[in-house]
Amino acid sequence: MAGKPLLEIKNLRKSYGSHEVLKGITFDIPKGQIVGLLGPNGCGKSSMIKSIVGLINDYEGEILINGQAPGVESKKVVAYLPEKNYLPPWMTPKSAINYMADFYKNFDQEKALNMAQTFELNMKQKLKTMSKGQQEKLHLILVMCRKADLYVLDEPLGGVDVVARDFILETILKNHAENSTILLSTHLIYDIERILDRVIMIKGGTLAVNTQVEKIRENNSTVENLFREVFSNVW
């Protein structure tokens, strides 16, 4: 019998004006799983993620993280990697690490400094002069050096080559806290299929699939095939 879920989403609805992007989604995620949040662009993935991490507050329904609605307490245990660069351009790896250490008690500063050294980041280089790859490495360090309960990673593999994707996945798998949950949004299913425990597919703002990857395999299928099946009529 599984314990209390880490993330509970009940009848989540979100509209932008008259356009409803999330149409009453309900699911929960237990502790210790790696969950793929899949769906084409515009299906409502980002709105859902933003609601979970506390960037969107005007939604209907209920979101609970460790039994608490998104707020100061939940933000202490949720590590979020947005799709875009969110650091000021004048920041350096050193100042960014200090910043995170100031605000998050569960941020492992020593580990972050070691990782920055391993990733060959110049600690005094300003973000605006860094390459996209270097910036992504820094973002990854800032998120994965937190001992979080829930890691929410929004398109961490987007816009990078296949070698970088492997590197990013390896970094995530090696560094996430024990018994933590990873919610990973992507459309690059092939690359992440091997690491997933569960997949959630969102189609047109509704929950299309919520199942264990093991069960998909038991039916002699793959996540990619299921994805094709579910979204075959989208294009």
Added chain:
Amino acid sequence: MFGKLLKHDFIATGRVMGIVYGVFAAVALYLVGSVALSKELDSIGEMLGYIVLCLISFANFVVTAAVVMLNFQKSVYGDQGYLTFTLPVKSESVLFSKMFVSIFWYIAAFLAFLATARIALWSMGEMMGDEGLGLVEMLLGMVQEGLSVNVLIVYAVTYVIQFFFLVVTFTMIAYFAITVSNTRPFQKHYVLFTILFLAVVGIVVLKVMDIVTEYIHIGFNYSYVTEKLTFAVGTDAMVALAHIDIAAPIALILISVGLFFSTYILMKKKINIR
């Protein structure tokens, strides 16, 4: 956590403001040193120094407004908002921290302005010797005429307090305008709408203040006979020569509180960061 927010807001704004005050301090030191040594103000360098110092003193208020507003837009509603809104801190703490830092820089600008005036007076005294000192004393005497030192102090404190509340109100008008401009209907052209809302809210606040100063008279009157301040309400207060108004500061406080809560509610409920 509030202390950490303050620290990082000072770091973010201090990069530009630090340069401004660095230049200001360097020019001021050069002038003071130069005048103290030569007792003259005859070189082109010194003249330029004075011009630069005066320009910085005036431009400082504009630079402060620009830095404070840009920092708020970028760190709260720009890409950096992804970081700000996912920190384990309350939205009101974010707002308070930004407001505190803004007030600090405005007060610094005000002090720099006073320092420039002080340096100018001192230089005048140094250059003109006894004659200059006499001129300074005469100027102070004109201001002081008919008023005791105590009342002058009360006046000075009152004006400083009024400046403080004006700064708080202006900051809150700016933050409110930026926040409304970042709600969904206006988000696409937020720069344009920020300017528009800044003007509209500014005009409304000015009109409210006009009404308050015209119709509400609460404050302290100075008696030349007893040399004391007495609390006064009503039209008598208006005709008094030495009247210290408290209706305007109270109105500014109420406006600021209203704008703070409106901004906070919008921030919490209506903002969708792009």
